[in-house]
Amino acid sequence: MPVYFLEKNFLFIWLSLLFACANKPVQNSVANNKNEDSSFVLRVLCYNIHHANPPSRPNIIDLDAIANVIKKEQPHLVALQEVDVFTERSGKSIHQAEKLAGMTGMKAYFAKAIDYGGGEYGVAILSRLPMEAMQNIPLPTAAGTSGEPRTLATAVITLPQGKKILFATTHLDAQRQDTNRLLQVNRIVEVLKQEKLPVVIAGDFNSVEGTQIINVLDSYFTRTCTTNCGFTIPEINPTRTIDFIAYAPANAFIVMEHRVVDEKYASDHLPVASSLRVK
Numbered sequence: 001m002p003v004y005f006l007e008k009n010f011l012f013i014w015l016s017l018l019f020a021c022a023n024k025p026v027q028n029s030v031a032n033n034k035n036e037d038s039s040f041v042l043r044v045l046c047y048n049i050h051h052a053n054p055p056s057r058p059n060i061i062d063l064d065a066i067a068n069v070i071k072k073e074q075p076h077l078v079a080l081q082e083v084d085v086f087t088e089r090s091g092k093s094i095h096q097a098e099k100l101a102g103m104t105g106m107k108a109y110f111a112k113a114i115d116y117g118g119g120e121y122g123v124a125i126l127s128r129l130p131m132e133a134m135q136n137i138p139l140p141t142a143a144g145t146s147g148e149p150r151t152l153a154t155a156v157i158t159l160p161q162g163k164k165i166l167f168a169t170t171h172l173d174a175q176r177q178d179t180n181r182l183l184q185v186n187r188i189v190e191v192l193k194q195e196k197l198p199v200v201i202a203g204d205f206n207s208v209e210g211t212q213i214i215n216v217l218d219s220y221f222t223r224t225c226t227t228n229c230g231f232t233i234p235e236i237n238p239t240r241t242i243d244f245i246a247y248a249p250a251n252a253f254i255v256m257e258h259r260v261v262d263e264k265y266a267s268d269h270l271p272v273a274s275s276l277r278v279k
Helices: 003-037 063-073 096-104 179-193 212-220
Strands: 041-048 077-085 107-116 119-127 131-139 150-158 164-171 199-204 243-248 253-260 272-278
Touching: 041 063, 041 164, 041 199, 041 243, 063 096, 077 096, 077 107, 077 164, 077 199, 096 107, 096 119, 107 131, 107 150, 119 131, 119 150, 119 164, 131 179, 150 179, 164 179, 179 199, 179 212, 212 243, 243 272
Parallel strands: 041 077, 164 199
Antiparallel strands: 041 272, 077 119, 107 119, 131 150, 150 164, 199 243, 253 272
16 A cells, blocks of 8 residues: 555544544533523612602602612512502502513512502512512511511512522511511511522511521521621611521522612612522
């Protein structure tokens, strides 16, 4: 056999092996990237909106200001507290949760806590993702305390990769004594401990870190921030953190970001934003 043919044949085999080896890592890299892409980062916003009344303008309702905060942050899920529906002070024709949903391109679920001003007052969930199985779960109030009834709103959320989580929001009692807040947070943990889906809860707990209320919350949930988290109230020169985002179980998410949004006009609370990588 001629030498040039052997050399040509050897060169062909060598190039074939080189091509195969070169392509193997590329295929693995594509697979790895695909796995990485399947991990979804969930953006959550927690916001006590003070029925859309800017503290600096006592008789004004400014839903645009609240909507602008939400649109700027671009969350997938929003937990709202102090929401008016068809009330005299905010507009007898205005359903604040539905209105904000329309202004931000989201869907709304409102959970009434009390009748108020000819309408209703409570908490709400806004979602950019599919939402189902919504529930309004009343929270306990001790007899004789004159505490305002409170509630826990929940909804099952379907993430883009098809995984489901439970999203919840609440607004605990605001009285000086912890009596009702303690009853309420214990009820929340009792209810959500039974949930089989991963849970994200966000709300105004009217309690600071180190209190018995937050200790109960921490007994089951992992807060998205526990040190140097930023104060959330009042809106000017804030001094306390009472608005929190938390999740369970602890291995369900990785906290990518937590911050208090510097927005001093729209409400008497500063909004809290967290980004959670879903495991």
